[in-house]
Amino acid sequence: MKIEIDGLTKHIPGTGDFISIDNNKCNNCGRCILVCLVNLWFRKDDKIYISEDYKEKCLECAACYQVCDANAIKFQYPAGGTGIIYEKG
Numbered sequence: 001m002k003i004e005i006d007g008l009t010k011h012i013p014g015t016g017d018f019i020s021i022d023n024n025k026c027n028n029c030g031r032c033i034l035v036c037l038v039n040l041w042f043r044k045d046d047k048i049y050i051s052e053d054y055k056e057k058c059l060e061c062a063a064c065y066q067v068c069d070a071n072a073i074k075f076q077y078p079a080g081g082t083g084i085i086y087e088k089g
């Protein structure tokens with residue numbers, strides 16, 4: 001990603017893929033859909049998917065990973081400086 005700060009172009013490394021689902025392990029319980037506060041999981045044709053734009057919208061709370069008893073979700077925090085930034089105020 002590129003951002004402009006005071007006329008300078010800064011290159012910020014992307015997060016890479018930090019969440020994935022193994023549909024062979026998924027039992028279609030729907031917990032990931034229920035628990036995600038930003039509605040990034042969905043069911044289509046009886047399969048579970050994560051939204052294509054999850055890297056921009058994910059809160060990195062790991063709730064989906066925690067509730068998946070089937071171990072179908074792989075989650076890792078993005079490398080330092082590449083994920084979400086919380087600001088107060």
Ligand code: SF4
Pocket residue numbers: 021025026027028029030031032033048064067068069070071072073
């Ligand atoms: S929580 Fe896990 S097993 Fe349940 S629907 Fe989501 S990915 Fe599948």
Ligand code: SF4
Pocket residue numbers: 019035036037038039040041054057058059060061062063064065
């Ligand atoms: S880590 Fe949290 S916000 Fe991101 S997809 Fe999972 S439940 Fe949703």
